Amino acid sequence: MSVRNGREFLSIPGPTTVPDAVLQAMHRPAVDIYGGELIGITDSCLADIGRIMGTTGRTYIYIANGHGVWEAALTNVLSRGDRVLVLESGRFAAGWGGMAEVMGVEVETLPGDWRRAVDPAALQSRLQADRVGAIKAILVVQVDTASGVINDIPAIRKSIDAAGHGALLMVDTIASLATMPYAMDAWGVDVTVAASQKGLMTPPGLGFVGVGDKARKAYETAGLRTRYWDWGLRDGQAHYMKYCGTPPVHMLFGLRRALDLIFEEGLDNVLLRHRLLAGAVRDAVAVWSTGGVLAFNIPDPAQRADSVTTVIVGAGHEPRALLDYCRNKCGVTLGIGIGDLEGKAFRIAHMGHVNAPMILGTLGVVEMALNALAIPHGKGGMQAAIEGLARAVPA
Numbered sequence: 001m002s003v004r005n006g007r008e009f010l011s012i013p014g015p016t017t018v019p020d021a022v023l024q025a026m027h028r029p030a031v032d033i034y035g036g037e038l039i040g041i042t043d044s045c046l047a048d049i050g051r052i053m054g055t056t057g058r059t060y061i062y063i064a065n066g067h068g069v070w071e072a073a074l075t076n077v078l079s080r081g082d083r084v085l086v087l088e089s090g091r092f093a094a095g096w097g098g099m100a101e102v103m104g105v106e107v108e109t110l111p112g113d114w115r116r117a118v119d120p121a122a123l124q125s126r127l128q129a130d131r132v133g134a135i136k137a138i139l140v141v142q143v144d145t146a147s148g149v150i151n152d153i154p155a156i157r158k159s160i161d162a163a164g165h166g167a168l169l170m171v172d173t174i175a176s177l178a179t180m181p182y183a184m185d186a187w188g189v190d191v192t193v194a195a196s197q198k199g200l201m202t203p204p205g206l207g208f209v210g211v212g213d214k215a216r217k218a219y220e221t222a223g224l225r226t227r228y229w230d231w232g233l234r235d236g237q238a239h240y241m242k243y244c245g246t247p248p249v250h251m252l253f254g255l256r257r258a259l260d261l262i263f264e265e266g267l268d269n270v271l272l273r274h275r276l277l278a279g280a281v282r283d284a285v286a287v288w289s290t291g292g293v294l295a296f297n298i299p300d301p302a303q304r305a306d307s308v309t310t311v312i313v314g315a316g317h318e319p320r321a322l323l324d325y326c327r328n329k330c331g332v333t334l335g336i337g338i339g340d341l342e343g344k345a346f347r348i349a350h351m352g353h354v355n356a357p358m359i360l361g362t363l364g365v366v367e368m369a370l371n372a373l374a375i376p377h378g379k380g381g382m383q384a385a386i387e388g389l390a391r392a393v394p395a
């Protein structure tokens with residue numbers, strides 16, 4: 001018995017649901033890459049990525065996923081033997097650091113854990129102890145997609161300044177750009193990395209880097225530069241070289257449409273929509289959690305991301321049955337727990353092209369699964385989500 005047939009929901013935190021308008025924009029013949037409309041599309045996408053990042057600095061579009069732009073960012077500002085400080089708050093900053101290590105960069109981790117945001121005070125004391133300025137860059141994610149935490153980037157900047165330290169601040173916004181407020185220049189971020197397949201509602205395959213003046217200065221002496229990632233080669237007028245080769249034509253048509261959707265809705269409203277829908281998810285999870293089995297991975301409500309919610313499954317239950325039920329019986333694919341939370345949690349994504357029926361549908365299916373599997377849970381989670389949204393979105 002299943003009630004699966006119909007439109008299925010991909011509720012994983014990337015790749016996210018691609019709007020039909022974006023898919024349709026990509027469904028077209030290839031075009032000239034040396035002239036014509038694509039040149040303007042590149043320029044406008046570069047400008048609009050900067051607008052969403054909140055920077056007037058240079059931006060780059062790479063044919064790459066998030067891992068690719070991690071590498072792009074590192075190679076352009078670091079040299080072999082440099083030290084970076086990774087601010088742990090889940091899985092992804094450590095992954096970025098791991099990539100640096102393979103490149104011959106010395107990696108130090110500011111220990112954190114999977115259940116809370118980076119502690120700015122701990123960062124400040126570590127930086128104060130680095131009197132010789134050995135740490136060249138600080139790597140941090142804004143939203144960690146595994147733990148579901150949001151890090152306070154302005155507070156991290158304040159700690160660096162309070163310590164009087166000159167390290168570059170490099171921020172991964174792959175899961176947060178266009179889902180939560182971000183202001184690269186105003187927050188004093190030196191390098192921002194992002195990717196197409198989460199808040200930006202475009203298929204996986206494009207990565208973005210925003211570069212501030214200080215990072216641009218570091219670029220001049222960076223020994224790890226390689227031809228494909230190199231910013232300098234991409235800075236000229238030649239359209240072909242902006243991608244170090246053939247542009248990703250169809251991806252650019254898709255990205256252009258996705259950016260149009262964001263600006264047509266208004267970036268502020270996009271962020272508000274994420275906050276409200278995330279609130280609905282949290283309202284439901286809070287009620288379910290009173291049953292003693294489910295719990296928020298991030299106990300502090302102020303540290304929960306508006307992009308994804310990570311829910312721990314405890315008390316002898318495991319998430320597999322719930323994930324299987326939601327997918328096989330109802331056509332809703334939830335995120336699995338990854339890293340330290342593998343086999344211990346599930347994730348509900350609420351980023352990108354999502355609206356109230358999609359979120360309420362997903363929550364309804366989770367609650368249905370909790371019932372069908374007789375997993376103890378507080379009753380009325382759906383009701384709480386509906387009531388919260390109805391208050392937040394008045395007639």
Ligand SMILES: *Cc1c(COP(=O)(O)O)cnc(C)c1O
Nearest residue numbers: 065066067092141143145174175
């Ligand atoms: C998804 C994600 C990545 C990795 O991106 P890929 O495209 O899978 O390489 C990195 N950082 C964060 C915060 C992410 O959410």
